[in-house]
Amino acid sequence: MKQLLSLIFVLILVWSCGQKAKETSTTQMIITEKHSGDAIQKISEKFPEINRQNVEKGVRHAASLWRQTDGTAEDFISFCADNYIGNSEEKQMVFTKMSDYFESLFGHFNKMLLDLRKNMDLQTGPLHPVDHMFSAYSAGAHLNNDFYDNKIAFLVALNFPFYSAEEKNELGKNWSDQEWAYARMGDIFNSRAPSELNQKSAAVSAEADAYIAEYNIYMGKLLDKNGKTLFPENMVLLSHWNLRDELKANYALSENGFEKQAIIYRVMQRIIDQSIPEKVINSGEYNWKPYENEVLQNGKPVEATPEPATRYQKIINYFRAFKAFDPYHPVLNTAIKRSFSGYMQIPQNEVEALFHEFLSAPQLKQTGEIIKKRLGRDLQPWDIWYDGFKARSSIPEEKLNAITRTRYPDAMALENDLVNILENLGFENEKAAFLASQITVDAARGSGHAWGASMKEEKARLRTRIPDEGMDYKGYNIAVHEFGHNVEQTISLHDVPYYTMNGVPNTAFTEALAFVFQERDLFLLNMKDENPDKEYLKTLDILWSVYEIMGVSMVDMQMWKWMYSNPDCTAEELKNATLEISKNVWNKYFAPVFGIEDQTILAVYSHMINSPMYLPNYAYGHLIHFQLEEHFKSHPFAPEVERIFALGQLTPEVWMQKAVGQPLSNQPILDAAQEAIDHLL
Template sequence: MKKIIILFVAVLLLASCENQEKVNKKADISTITAESITQVINELNASNSGIDKFLMEKGVKHVANLWRDSDGSEEEFKAFCKKNYIADVTERELVFQKISRNIEIITGNFNKITLELLEPVHLNTFEQHAIDNEFGAYSVDSHWMNDFYQNKIAFIIALNFPPFSLEEKEANAKEWTRKQWAYARLGDYFTARVPAELLQEAGKAAANSDVYIMDYNIHVGHLTDAAGNRFFPEDKVLLSHWNLRDEIKANYANTNDGLEKQKMIYQVMQRIISQEIPEKVINNGKLEWDPYTNMVYENGKTIEATPEPNERYQQILNNFHANKAIDAYYPDQNTFIKRQYDGAKEISAEATEKIFTDFLRSDETKKVGALIKQRLGRDLEPFDIWYDGFKARSGMDESKLDAQTRKLYPNAVALEADLPNLLVKLGYDKERAQWLGDHIAVDPARGSGHAWGGAAKGQKAHLRTRISEKGMDYKGYNIAVHEFGHNVEQTISLYDVDNFVMNGVPNTAFTEALAFIFQKRDMLLLGITDDSPQKEALKKLDLFWSAYEIMGVSVLDIRMWKWLYENPEADATQLRDATMQIAKEVWNEFYAPVYGVKDQTILAVYSHMLNSPLYLSNYAFGNVIEFQLEQQLKGKSFPTEVDRIFKQGRLTPNQWMVEATGNDLSATPLLNAAKEALEELK
């Protein structure tokens, strides 16, 4: 890091003090009295016949809750409401359409700027420099909502299109028209007033964690055991944790030294979690490392190598403090946990944890575990949470798959050109496949990859995936197909939804579901089919086992954040110890009865805990949703159903599932399917 001049440090410290002072003053508290609110409501009732009194009262109360002294006096508040309330339904619809158009313009262009600023950070086609990370961490969109409070546009929206609580949305879900849904979703834009500088800090913390993870590579070709044995090609480099996990999965088909490779990778993971990993071996292909003894060698000689200084847990702390600083500005969702679950996911953390723990305690976990043990011919190891033997590819030599995918996709250009063909293989007609393909760009990623959707019509979704100089290996291809599923959802739910403010899906789990559905068809897209009579039963068990693994990780993530809120002054060492302890407790409760071994910390390896706080539940719900959608797709046209389902936009999670499949969102169908599959395989 470059030195920062003293003046700049002083400015930062002053800004920090000012921010804290704002929080201490509880800037989220309104000064508008109940008497003034009642007066405004009565006067609007008297002067406007036939209005929706419930909505009008909700709007006035919401504006009062958002109003600050800096916005004007109490008299000015009353005058504002009387002047700007729209009683005429035709005018209200006209204003709604204009607001929707303008928000699309604003957020769409912010998305374009952010995407392009992050290209030097995310893509391997740029020469890296520290300045790129500074620009990448800049939240270009953090001020616009504050601006809208200052120019009063936010108050006009809050008054005429007030937000609804999750409970209200669920109560009205079956009765609302599309217009009512759209009005409610517009109301979601302005629910709290968070200072732009706090949003910037949260964005910066997230971006820094993203950079940390993208550059966390393990040169597994330089791993050795005490006898000096190497098990991986010298040039093999795996990103933590995705590639490490995928390497474990890949070696179930390796009957030669697959188990030794899996055990070595597992040992690496444990060193990362405990922060005993020598700092020198991260991103370093010049040293040899024995993860069992934790010794490091250079040119055959032992060298001193200090552990990574708890940086993994400091990244989590940075995100925690940045997001906790925002809490005071949310009167209802006053913790990051509530904002992520009650807000973003629209499923409470309590409900989420109950759904997951009920699933984790099911008898089927033990029965499926026993089946896996039988299939492996050995006792279960902790890393068998990633058992991959139910898939059609599990018996295939991955080196042959690597050769096939590298030939097909030597670079990002080749993959982008082939996207329409992949969609045709999934049943799309050529015209629709070409249209979807034309709205997706493929970029060579520096990290493992991700999908980045457009935010306005005219913008493409971006598929970013890792492609080496040798071409795309199978792991990269498998991830790319997953991201492609995201891109298809992002395109349909932006371009084909009836109103911009309804674009997207209820929460990220729903786009994960389609990404999983695409990913499960990766072999089909390579022209490899599974004609096994047991394939349907095995697919059910594969999905069940994936859900079993990721639900435990999600519970750990939730409980770690609860611990952070109970211990807000904790340092990185204390967080490390607490996370490992919570990981052991979750393991002992839900996994030890299946695996026969206690006190494992493996659930804490997920990088999402650093750079995507409280995201992991989306994968678990994604598995649940995936199963229900797969049942819906059976015997029907894949493209017709996918298009129909993802045109719905942002309903509440349960209502979206009812409209998609006719059934409530539930993990029970997946549990029942596992029971059926076990019976069938007998």
Template sequence: MTPPDLTALTTELLRKHGEGQRARIERGVAQVAALWRPEDGDLAAFVREQFISDQAQLDATFARLESVFEQIDGHTHEVGREVRRATEVDVGPMLAVDPLLATYDPFAHVTEDLFQAKVGFVVLLNFPQTTLAERLEHGPKYSRRQWAEARLGSRFSRRVPAEVRQAATRAAADADLYIAQYNVWMHHLVDETGARLFPAGLRLISHWNLRDELKARYADPDGLKKQQAIVKVMERIVTQTIPAAVIDNPHVDWNPFTNAVTAAPAGEVEADAPNREVVTDGAREDDVRYRKLLANFHAAKREDPFVPIAPTAIARSFELGRELPEARVKALLEQVLTSPLVGRTARLIEQRLGRPIGPQDLWYAGFRGNASLPEAELDARTKARYPTPEAFARDMPRLLQGLGFAPPRARFLAEHILVDPSRGAGHALQSLRRGDFPHLRTRVGAEGMDYKGYNIAVHELGHNVEQVFSLYNVDHTLLAGVPNNAFTEALAFVFQARDLELLGVGKPDAASERERVLADFWATFEIAGVALVDVATWHWMYDHPEASPAELREAVVKIAQDTWDRYYAPVLGSPGTPLLGIYSHMISYPLYLADYPLGHLIAFQIEEHIHKAGKLGPEFERMASLGALTPDLWMTQATGAPVAAEPLLRATEAALASAGAPPRDAGE
């Protein structure tokens, strides 16, 4: 079929609809032509029939599409949630078919089906498809309807074949299942004398629980030795020198320093331990971690040709996902990493610890109130209060009232959030239509919810509350959500920071506020470098698309070491450690990690605003109801200023002075 003369077609439409429609006609015809394929049929006939110039008809079409897309997205999302349920929720032993079901993506064909039905082209013909530059420049003057139209147009900015989407889903589901089952039985870690370092039954998922266990050991008189063992476990995981036999296996003992594996004595094997073969040859895990990462990369790369405006997964992550340029995000992170406040904070930590700071102190927890409480005491409180996921669900109204939500609002939120027992560390799963509810997935052991699980559950509750407000309160469902993942992380951090207060451990005062600032700064410093490793790894994979898993492993280790040596070794020592490569997100949530340091910066600005405004509940609801605007516009409307690192840095400097931290060195 001969392609139509677009100039002649535009002229024809102008004669029919008038000069006042010129901008819409030129833009709409160009948008349709960019994604139209020969098999789609007669482009000119479609444009003649479907261009809408009457405003009343345009309004009715917009309303119809918004309503229909909410139902399509919402119900399709529910199907996806159900096919993954057995791999994400602890519903008993998994069946052989469950991992296969989890790879099914009901969204895979939706966009292509809408293009084939010509619905996508109706959108492109009649509504604007804006660029990031346009939204950044003109967005502050958009009406809410214009913002909703911009989100409607962006829905059809790419036309990715269903088989490409399905491949990405399979790779992600496979990686997610690998991580969800990656546990270490800590009672079976032994030192050089054969002594056990941790209590029986302690089974920790990597990396989340390993990190949180390390944090919890600051109140333990023998904590340093245990922390150093955890660091060595993490390093073994990153370098893939961990023996395959010790992964999720309580039938063998392991010295992570020597890497020796021995059969665990019968009396030391947990009574409820799953059956596993006893292998003591110490053969390392064969680069499985990096095979999963490569699979995600190759699946994402298949999408590149179909998204010319963002032709790499990295570009899509920043330009389309975050709507923040990579260079700006990197500059924000480096502003924290290179701050002289890092050295001063490190020296304050050394003062408090009474020993030289080390790599384990990347996760220093002494700026939190729980640092002085034994983990066992916190565990006892949470296990007694939450023996089951249902107990946490029943307590949500009280938790929400404790966070400043009025009783009717707290009940409304609790009624709109469902709690499930998680196979993994826990996560929040949004809903995409009104009438469906977000799910809070939390990990609860046989003896109840330990403090680590509770801390994560409060974080996920923050996600869920945002998800309720950002769906049910927005004026246009096309604007449902928040600007990007960093914002939902930021709002979740606001809840998580109050977990001890909700547990009845302490009340905020001037001293605790100072400690909160220092904790935020150190947490941002910690995760900023991890995020840089994640992004650098994807750049390396694009530069070496034919790399083997072994080559990728070597590259990730080198990237992690170099990043450590540049930003962390000057204050934490241990040059050459690959510790920054431990985060499981690198494997199961590609290119997500930058959202955490951004989230800390955003959360700090939100906290400052809430502190000035008063109660958390009403302000949290107002902010979460702004919808999916661009990041700086959302922040300006929420807090009065765009996303920035300076507020956290200023507050940290004041907090250090108040805490009696050492002054600046002459070279800082």
């Protein structure tokens, strides 16, 4: 199956290379400043009272997208003069019509994507190569090019021009909802790349998702240093998410808890450096000794070769697919810039500076001392996932599993309980019923995810892993997190002022609401935390979570910088570079707290393979989460969730001010952490 997928990917690469000569003319800008000036003059003569600055912005944006294949310079000037909308009532009418059209297009393409990925994402039975082939197809890959060909893209660019993140931050402070909606319309056509690159990117994404979705470790087949098994025979965990969550769960165990954590950590190290035997990946046919890296069958050693540098080849495939877009983005001319200045709307250097400030904070070493005292031992590298500040960390997982398996034997049981969950969180019955009616629960093949709708007629999808014996606590915890995403997705689609504003500034903001929901998982199981120090402990729990994910994010960002400096690298070279980067980040920010050097654990996250440069959103999400929680202490929870997440796609800076009246900052969590440390030490 893997060989077939590789062949498909190679064929896509060869085919797209064959398009290069054909596409050359689409990269050449032919509209000069004089041509733009002539178009501006004609429009100004036609509409003498029009704001000339708006005309200039629209014409220059359209000019940046016009290519030789679209017509001559004279054609461009005529197009601008004929299609500029100088009447505000007509412009609003056109905007409304186009919003409806785009909602239908985006919504149906999203539905098709869901349908084509159904077997890949859900527990529908064994996968066949044909499933991979269809999941790699993007029905909407040609949409942008089609809209340039029929000139709709130019109509949008001319009348609803693109504003940079910096412009939105400055001007958006005083914008009305309609002005924000017009600006978001302008985001739809902010660059021009061949559809073949979109199709290729979709194929790379599907292949990476398939690789991760089937990267399971059969825990009942692991043998410790004494040749004994520590985990149930039927326990199968996905890397890295389930491995991490199992490691967290073992903080509550007095018997074999440390030993289980240690062997999971060794498995993770083998995955990172690719010394893991290929035979034991997604297979329960063999026993495996992770410490000795020995594979056994029927008690006898068998030959086993390490996994090739597949993990790192997937990353390179993504890098090259994304880098191919660079020439088509004159300003955001690297995938790094597009991910941060474009998608996150925060420049990468600002993200890194914020993370450096946090990772260097003295409160982290003090918190490490508290954890060390609570554990009664020196810190180990896997204690980046210390879970002992949470109320559930003192509850045996078996007890939690018994509750969740009884309550949620299958996906339908969870779906039927969504209204109750929302009402328990304070939502009025009518609103709870509406939100629940817009969400469908599916049994996921992987660890789970939330997939929002793109039109009001469709539902958001909550995917979580549900074993045959019912939902275990890990699956429930993930499901509550994903449900938070679904609630945000539904509110920010249905309740925003205009369709083009649907969503949030970036995924950090949807992660924030997911964390808010996830933190209430035990409350939703009617298990109360009576600890008088619970607020202090919750603060330190968030602090430690931010610490871990910011370190991981630093590795992810530096890895992408390294690839841009070494664009022709091999998978083996990237592996070695990533190991070195992870050690350097660890030594700079974690060794002073843990007292251990040269650890590679920060490179374990599967997001690095199938969600490039997504990890910083989690770190920002935790910071936003903390500021939201502080806000909810003095404001009613459910009504404020409804208000805040109906703000829509503003910039992060403007959104935070409107949501909680404060800018995004490290200081609130660090100040609260210091108060907690002073109380607990």
